[in-house]
Amino acid sequence: MSFNLFLISEFWHLDHCNSFMLASCRMECHERLKIVAQEGDIDMFYNLLAEDPYLLDHKDTTSFIHTPLHIAASHGKILFAMEMIILKPSYARKLNHHGLSPMHLAVLNRQTDMVREFLHYESDLVRVRGREGKTPLHFLAEKGHDHVHHQEKLCLLTEFLSACSLCIQDVTNRSETALHIAVKNQNFDAFDCLLQGLRRSFDNNDIRNVIELKDGEGNNVLHIATATNQYQVVKLLLKSKIIDVNAKNSKGLTALDISDPHNREVREFLLHGGALNAKSLPQVLKDDGDNLRSNISFKENVIIFVRRFKNNTSSNLSLILLAAILIAPAAVSPLGGVWQDNKKPLKYFVYHMANIITHYLMVLFICLLLPCLNMNSSFY
Known part of the structure; x- marks a missing residue:
């Protein structure tokens, strides 16, 4: 047992010396x-x-x-x-x-x-x-x-x-x-x-x-x-x-x-x-952050709505269906409606103007959708 320990210590000593010599x-x-x-x-x-x-x-x-x-x-x-x-x-x-x-x-x-x-x-x-x-x-x-x-x-x-x-x-x-x-x-x-x-x-x-x-x-x-x-x-x-x-x-x-x-x-x-x-320099009243935090106008709301609608429209078919639904009342009902004897002139005038405004609003809305339709259309 002691002889084995002696051999182990000698091997360790030789290995240590070799490592030291290699490092040197x-x-x-x-x-x-x-x-x-x-x-x-x-x-x-x-x-x-x-x-x-x-x-x-x-x-x-x-x-x-x-x-x-x-x-x-x-x-x-x-x-x-x-x-x-x-x-x-x-x-x-x-x-x-x-x-x-x-x-x-x-x-x-x-x-x-x-x-x-x-x-x-x-x-x-x-x-x-x-x-x-x-x-x-x-x-x-x-x-x-x-x-x-x-x-x-x-x-x-x-x-x-x-x-x-x-x-x-x-x-x-x-x-x-x-x-x-x-x-x-x-x-x-x-x-x-x-x-x-x-x-x-x-x-x-x-x-x-x-x-x-x-x-x-x-x-x-x-x-x-x-x-x-x-x-x-x-x-x-x-x-x-x-x-x-x-x-x-x-x-x-x-x-x-x-x-x-x-x-x-x-x-x-x-x-x-x-x-x-x-x-002496001009003072800036509002910075860009203030402009971003300001209230959005009605015009900006309309533009945002139209843009979001265009971006969210998933297919041309939905545009065509929507256009058909919007234009149908104007096609069925002539501009201003039809005069009837039992109608009062003031009520007829109000109805007539509302019909005309609605009609042109629908046409304008369809025109706004046309660019999106043209870009995505695949019909022949």
């Missing part, structure tokens, strides 16, 4: 994979894959993990990155533990050529939402740390909008578009670039819808530009005539209300564009 080996492979990805060594990568065929599977099944593609994108190793995408296409959209995709990291690390390769591979990668709901476009709308970086971002902005114009409609968790972020970062060049991209890709109604979007604090880009005294943005918006200068924010204030009284440039642009205070 895999950990070592993963560490080596990081170095290989940083250096972009494709040959060494396949050597590692030969040692552990499941090397990439663990990272593929984990929701948030720093993959070799993230590492390659951060270091600008284009060939290695493309090799990863071919083997594991899902890596291109996977977020790491910081909530960033490979495209996000390429943008943040100024790997412009890598960004273009991602864009060429799949243009929709610019719409991948990461941390705080931001897409790579949102990061580009922020101002560069230096002049060169700033110019790089402007070039990429143009390429992003050309490859995927819909990305400008994407919002963050704070309901911010790239336009909001550009204005909040006082990045006029980026804002101008985004506005030009909008004009190239959308009609005026769609442009207005994007520009007038309100962020999480209830402000559109005009409100933000006015509050921060960005006269260039205000001038550009009013010159384009595609934004409501008197739109109210969530506090019920217009751009003129929140403008700095001491900033003459901004206020002059606003006033020249027809800006008004919220108190």
Whole structure:
């Protein structure tokens, strides 16, 4: 009995050691994979894959993990990155533990050529939402740390909008578009670039819808530009005539209300564009909800009745029978009836007029039913 227990403990110990050695080996492979990805060594990568065929599977099944593609994108190793995408296409959209995709990291690390390769591979990668709901476009709308970086971002902005114009409609968790972020970062060049991209890709109604979007604090880009005294943005918006200068924010204030009284440039642009205070705007007496709750008129009741009747009519036969029933009294009784000596003139006149009105009402009713009859008729 004791000998059996000894054997069991030895087997358990050997199995435990084997598992530990296997885990250590895999950990070592993963560490080596990081170095290989940083250096972009494709040959060494396949050597590692030969040692552990499941090397990439663990990272593929984990929701948030720093993959070799993230590492390659951060270091600008284009060939290695493309090799990863071919083997594991899902890596291109996977977020790491910081909530960033490979495209996000390429943008943040100024790997412009890598960004273009991602864009060429799949243009929709610019719409991948990461941390705080931001897409790579949102990061580009922020101002560069230096002049060169700033110019790089402007070039990429143009390429992003050309490859995927819909990305400008994407919002963050704070309901911010790239336009909001550009204005909040006082990045006029980026804002101008985004506005030009909008004009190239959308009609005026769609442009207005994007520009007038309100962020999480209830402000559109005009409100933000006015509050921060960005006269260039205000001038550009009013010159384009595609934004409501008197739109109210969530506090019920217009751009003129929140403008700095001491900033003459901004206020002059606003006033020249027809800006008004919220108190000066026409007051709306009733909204759509009030109209829906108002009493329905007699005319509307008649129209509703006729429409419901048409919609509920199940067959052409029922229409024909109804028309026959309605028209029969008018056919049997001539218009106005027949004069009889024992009738009084006033009673006859009343009867005569009632008969005529009834007759024409029946004809009108039948005419209203004819369109429904024509649409559904299958008789020859």
